[in-house]
Amino acid sequence: MDVNQHQRFLIPEKSFASMVKRDITRLAEGYQFSPTEVGKINIIISEMLSNLAKHSPTGGELLVKPVGTKYNNEAFEIICLDNGPGISDPIRMMEDGVSTSGTAGEGLGAIKRQSDVFDLYSHPSLGTVLLSRVNKGRKTVSAEAVSAKVEVGYVIVPKPTERICGDGFALVEQGPNMYLLALDGLGHGTHANEAAQQAATSFISHPNIDPANSLRDIHNQIKRTRGAVGLRADISIHTQRITYCGVGNIAGKMFSLDGSSINSPYKSIISYNGILGHNVPNTLNNQQLDWGRNKLLVLHSDGLKSRWDLAKYPNLQRHHPTTIASVIYKDNSRQTDDTLVVVCKAKV
Template sequence: MVNDIHLRLNASERSYFAILKREVALLATSANFSPKRLAEIDIVVAEMVSNLVKHANGGEILVKLIEEKGVQGIEIICIDNGPGISDVRNMMKDGVSSTNTLGNGLGAIQRLSNFFQIYTHKGWGTILLSRIFAKELPVSRVSNPIEIRSLVVPKPGETECGDNFSVKQTQEHIKLFLGDGLGHGKDAAIAVNTAIDAFNLCESDSPVENIRFIHNSVKKTRGLVGTIAIFSLKNKQWKICGVGNISTRMFSSAIDKTLTSYNGIVGLNIPKTMNDHLIEYIPGQLIMMCSDGIKSKWDVLKLPGIMRNDLSLLNAALFKDFTRNTDDSSIASCKISL
């Protein structure tokens, strides 16, 4: 079963490593991986953890099951605040090491991954992104012009997450919903998951009408804040509406626009009058939404070249620098290049 929530695993001390590897193995075993592929996932995690020990004095691993083109997989993100890598291309070569070891780490991770990407900056740290699938993905001659990625992480110490993200894609529209149940823990999770169920049922292409539908569906919960963004593939236009403190920004070569949400709590009190915010499409446009588990003054543009990377890596960089660690955290990104 694919769950949009990342499992967050501490890798700051050696004593955590056995637990970390076991947790990843348990998650991977629940998917359709062969014994050979499970062993390769174990190697990738071991190499990531080894790099954290040798080069960064610890860090953390984020992991979740994914599915692409009908094939199950696992996404593993390794984050550290170490010194960064000065020459990535050279360090990817087998036998190259900065700590007098065999130097097989990054090269092994890349070889065993279906997709691998690294972002590093001197004095900032390093993020590794690996996606491993149960089998090879079907080959497509045309690249997918729509990229959607999310990072949803519970508050430290919590087993359930009050934030969540959902996508609905049809021939006419791409519909995105990021919700944050009030507080955190079980009751917040019930609120946001009830909202997602309602979002998936609502057939309207108006974010305002979606929010009203969700509002009426979650009145027996503690409530939530949320933003809905709907892109019309026919009209090449975004419609966006939010209630509460979900931070939403639109990036393109021409704009960096922050969108304002309405005051209120979905399920308790929302404005009687709301309007969809209309934004015309610009090729390569990127929309990012963050819950208040991410500091309000977040900014990814300060990181050199970050926008050229996979959106999961972009989300991880934002999480690394701006998570509060006092609440559930969620980031959703969508880039369309029609």
């Protein structure tokens, strides 16, 4: 799976809208999306910005990224986040002609029609997250649908004022197994990004080494970098287990889900103290957790506040994993560092 960071566009008030739309259009054109696809992206951006102006007094932000490699993009992803009043009946509000502000009521319906992938999470007092993807050509994008049994979504956002993110994420699927690595390069900016990228390259070259030994290999490979903290995990569909090992403060929680809520207590991911590339414990052991139907794993860097709670979001577990990651990011990012949030969701 190709992993790209998101580019962040803040819209504190409506005067920023035209500039943001212009910059995102240039990005899409730079990734060689066709005029028709850029037109779809323009409609989506326009409607998102219009909704922010009408319904979110404090504005909001857009996160955008290409899905796929730099030279072989499969889709363009747009995420809109706001802390406005939220929507009490999101399904009804997607119907054309339904409006709370006296307009024609075509905004959400227009976004959905132009999108190849669409998801919406909103609830009164909790704000709104919109996820949209426009595919390139006739490609079928499966970047987040890693297998028939697991979905993965993420947000990777640089520290405000930075354009390069020091957090990183890598994912490899081989048969029934999924191997992943979540990273936080020390500090932020170019040097943190170099450490995270070298660690990801080391992992991808030998993804099926068990997590503890994989981290030791990464530690030896990135000794000339600033260093990083990281967590390696393997999800096995056959054994219904997650095997993991972490060094440093990549945090995580494993949740059990049911049809309408997120059960508690959750199980916390436990990592060793240390810094990959500098100092790691002499002994690293793998840990295991049950995996299977109704399980949801969240991993994140310390750009996220530690006291977040999924239980406050009704029915969030039913949504796309990228939407879940975006909701967590929206309400809990410290805004003082790079932020990574990864969500792995077992399909039912």
